[in-house]
Amino acid sequence: MRLGMLLIVLMGFCLGGFPASAERTGAAGSPLRVLLIPADGGTEDGTRADFLPLFNAITRTSGIHFDVQTGQSYSAVIEGMCAGQAEIAWLGPVSYVEAHKRGCADLLAIEERDGSSTYYAGVFVSRDSGIDTPDDLIGKSIALGSQHSASSFSYPLAMLSKAGVDPLRDLDAVRITGSHANSLLALQNGLVDAAGASFISFERAVNQGGLSASGFRLLIKSDPIPNPPIAMHPGLSPSVKASLRSSLGSVHEMPGIRPESIRGYGGKQVDRYNTDVSDELFEAMASTIGFIDTDYQAAILLKSGS
Known part of the structure; x- marks a missing residue:
């Protein structure tokens, strides 16, 4: 018993x-x-x-x-x-x-x-990089945060895809850093050509003194993301x-x-x-990033070496 x-x-x-x-x-x-x-x-x-x-x-x-x-x-x-x-x-x-x-x-x-x-995410580049359009990222690298993050992983991939840049085919390298701040630091230090992060995380990193806002430029802004x-x-x-x-x-x-x-x-x-909110708030998000299924995510991680 x-x-x-x-x-x-x-x-x-x-x-x-x-x-x-x-x-x-x-x-x-x-x-x-x-x-x-x-x-x-x-x-x-x-x-x-x-x-x-x-x-x-x-x-x-x-x-x-x-x-x-x-x-x-x-x-x-x-x-x-x-x-x-x-x-x-x-x-x-x-x-x-x-x-x-x-x-x-x-x-x-x-x-x-x-x-x-809602809030927003962006694909950021260095101000003097000469990267002016998403097409300029072809053959270059990007830093992304955790694979479970909407604004530092899924939405940057969706933004690039919507702009006609296939992250799997067109990017030379994808770096998975684990966080928004790490991705932005990788960009600031010249380790990558672009970084995906939320506007809130970017602002916080600047306010804490870790980043110089003048060194960055927003290349693509996301659609609204549920908080x-x-x-x-x-x-x-x-x-x-x-x-x-x-x-x-x-x-x-x-x-x-x-x-x-x-x-x-x-x-x-x-x-x-x-x-009083319901899960309907997340339906638009699902349609935006729905192509990032388990197989696609695994392919991105494989490309990153993770």
Whole structure:
């Protein structure tokens, strides 16, 4: 009997579920575990610090407690959610879609600023490179971030393809750097001819002193991309899900909460977190980057030597 019960518990973990004895309630002694993708390096004073004010504000106004950590990679956060190691995750749009398809994540909220829940990515080149059109990149190299990133991987590939440049056939080399900042630094240091990154990551790197804005030029701008969403594990109890939606959706209106505590991607202050959004927001994204299937992604990684 004991062996049977042990097997049931182990199976629950392997399937990404939450055995009753391990279910988190959000109480002080049972905080909800939050995993954040390492959008800009994932350091303790980086991505985690961006979101601590938000989760601390929710704790003050609702009594829900959190243990906020940054994952080592985009894929580590996806796997953490699917292995039942976190109840909440801040994911890139592509990462969210992957986790949702695997049954590991449901949409909780998306940040909103000036009524918009989208952002932009770009393909950047050096100002004095002589690269003036996408065709000028033929035979040259590009740096991309994590393969699970919308704005530093999928959208740059889509932008090039839309402009008539086949990344697999026409580029001499693709470098996978793991992050927006690393790709921009590779471009700044002359290691590649172009880099894909979000506008927010570019601005942050410039503000932190790591990049000189005057040395870069925007070659291609993306279509609007859904902001990175906050997701919750489907295995949470209905009462915890309802509390999360209510608390996150109203925290910006709560007395005593400073507006600068409501922060999001890149540490930027946002107006609120919209908990009424649906997965329809990601449909346009799916049509834009839908050609990047498993085989295409594998071909890009092979070309990069990853």
